[in-house]
Amino acid sequence: MARRYFLSKSKLNAYRQCARRLWLEVHRKDLIEISPATQRKFDVGHRVGELARAEYPDGVLIGHDSALAAALSETRAALAASPRRPVFEATVRHADVLVRADLLVPTAGGFHMAEVKSSGEVKPYHVTDVAIQAWVFRGAGIPVRSVEVRHIDGGFVYPGGGDYRGLFARGDVEADVARLEPEVPKWVREAQAILNRPEPDLPMGAHCDDPFECPFKRHCARLAGPAPAFPVTLLPGAQGGRLAEELIAAGFADLRDVPAARIGEDAKLRRIHEATVSGRAYLSPAAREVLAGWGAPRRYLDFETIGFTVPRWAGTRPFQQVPFQWSCHAEDAGGRLTHAEFLDLSGEDPSRACAESLVAALGQTGPIVAYSAAFESGVIQRLAERDPDLAPPLAAIRARLVDLLPVVRAHYYHRDMKGSYSIKDVLPTVAPELAHATLGEVQDGGGAQAAYVEAIAPETTDERRAELGRSLREYCARDTLGMVRVARALSG
Numbered sequence: 471m472a473r474r475y476f477l478s479k480s481k482l483n484a485y486r487q488c489a490r491r492l493w494l495e496v497h498r499k500d501l502i503e504i505s506p507a508t509q510r511k512f513d514v515g516h517r518v519g520e521l522a523r524a525e526y527p528d529g530v531l532i533g534h535d536s537a538l539a540a541a542l543s544e545t546r547a548a549l550a551a552s553p554r555r556p557v558f559e560a561t562v563r564h565a566d567v568l569v570r571a572d573l574l575v576p577t578a579g580g581f582h583m584a585e586v587k588s589s590g591e592v593k594p595y596h597v598t599d600v601a602i603q604a605w606v607f608r609g610a611g612i613p614v615r616s617v618e619v620r621h622i623d624g625g626f627v628y629p630g631g632g633d634y635r636g637l638f639a640r641g642d643v644e645a646d647v648a649r650l651e652p653e654v655p656k657w658v659r660e661a662q663a664i665l666n667r668p669e670p671d672l673p674m675g676a677h678c679d680d681p682f683e684c685p686f687k688r689h690c691a692r693l694a695g696p697a698p699a700f701p702v703t704l705l706p707g708a709q710g711g712r713l714a715e716e717l718i719a720a721g722f723a724d725l726r727d728v729p730a731a732r733i734g735e736d737a738k739l740r741r742i743h744e745a746t747v748s749g750r751a752y753l754s755p756a757a758r759e760v761l762a763g764w765g766a767p768r769r770y771l772d773f774e775t776i777g778f779t780v781p782r783w784a785g786t787r788p789f790q791q792v793p794f795q796w797s798c799h800a801e802d803a804g805g806r807l808t809h810a811e812f813l814d815l816s817g818e819d820p821s822r823a824c825a826e827s828l829v830a831a832l833g834q835t836g837p838i839v840a841y842s843a844a845f846e847s848g849v850i851q852r853l854a855e856r857d858p859d860l861a862p863p864l865a866a867i868r869a870r871l872v873d874l875l876p877v878v879r880a881h882y883y884h885r886d887m888k889g890s891y892s893i894k895d896v897l898p899t900v901a902p903e904l905a906h907a908t909l910g911e912v913q914d915g916g917g918a919q920a921a922y923v924e925a926i927a928p929e930t931t932d933e934r935r936a937e938l939g940r941s942l943r944e945y946c947a948r949d950t951l952g953m954v955r956v957a958r959a960l961s962g
């Protein structure tokens with residue numbers, strides 16, 4: 471006889487992402503590996519949940535995060551003793567599925583249920599979440615009259631002083647939940663059936679990161695055996711993705727095995743294929759002309775920014791990218807380099823100091839080279855909006871920006887880039903000694919943001935802050951020096 475497994479909302483979500491993930495979460499918990507990025511998302515979610523609860527000062531919080539039997543009985547007691555008070559983390563079980571509702575607010579004839587999310591919009595999996603919650607609560611006899619997703623309002627401007635009223639927007643998901651809720655019993659049956667069988671042998675794919683990064687990627691990759699050195703999936707863009715699917719369906723795994731005739735007419739895909747098969751890098755002489763047209767002296771600029779889900783500084787919005795660091799390498803007509811930089815680890819709003827330092831350091835003339843310059847341009851624009859007295863010199867800086875990325879895209883490809891034009895993938899092909907993998911603690915933008923958040927935390931020691939500062943300076947300077955080296959390589 472089939473065993474009945476105990477399920478939760480997260481288990482059903484795991485099943486919706488991948489049946490193998492569900493199986494592993496139940497039978498091989500020991501293989502779970504939570505990445506630092508995923509852990510950071512959990513931490514933000516906790517903070518957002520606290521702020522959502524703060525709107526209901528008379529609410530009752532059901533604790534017992536791991537003692538779920540206690541949470542179930544405490545919920546029953548809270549609903550019986552104070553049926554007119556909101557309940558946070560109300561924990562309910564129905565048909566072997568246990569869920570916890572972020573907010574359960576009394577309303578006419580029952581309750582309004584809200585799921586709190588730290589994203590700036592309603593996403594499809596949020597609707598799934600609410601449908602599962604509503605099905606369990608209603609099945610357990612608790613009258614849920616209405617539902618919503620409460621998410622971050624990206625237009626909210628933090629006035630300061632801890633006043634977060636208006637941080638949340640209400641996403642109307644009633645119709646979508648009504649459509650999905652009848653599906654939940656089928657998901658439960660299918661999930662139970664999966665759990666009663668051996669581990670599903672499902673291949674890895676795009677679903678391993680959609681909608682969440684799966685914590686079993688290392689396990690599945692290990693069982694899948696060695697991946698091809700140049701998988702057809704490296705073909706970039708929507709067209710490359712479609713072609714990769716066709717090639718996989720035709721039995722190709724490594725791009726080097728694909729005949730040129732199967733690539734089609736797209737010049738970029740053909741170039742990638744040719745460079746991958748031959749092992750010879752592609753470099754168009756036109757790159758040299760474009761770069762020569764920029765003239766000298768040049769400056770190479772890169773920002774590191776932080777976008778808090780819950781704004782930290784007055785005058786900022788959720789997710790607004792605020793620069794806390796920049797690096798600039800200046801190259802004169804003779805190729806001599808000088809370096810300038812800015813880094814603020816005080817924890818105060820770094821915007822004003824950042825803007826002033828930029829204006830002081832970037833001079834009046836000459837191109838300012840960025841990699842994906844729209845980002846730098848947007849950052850400078852927002853600095854100007856926050857400090858209008860600096861708007862004219864900041865506008866002048868924006869007007870001097872030129873973009874190295876489209877030049878690389880159009881005129882260069884090395885097979886070791888594996889379909890990526892990120893500076894981190896291009897740089898090792900022209901200057902292996904500068905590869906970001908040779909850096910210390912901070913090797914990418916996510917690492918820089920994590921280092922910044924740790925550095926400004928009150929509990930961080932001065933010694934640790936100094937260490938993080940060194941890693942951040944080394945990382946940002948590597949990006950701008952890397953641009954110099956890539957531009958030189960493209961100039962032949």
Ligand code: SF4
Nearest residue numbers: 488491678684687690
């Ligand atoms: S890594 Fe991918 S295939 Fe493996 S369990 Fe996770 S989602 Fe499924």
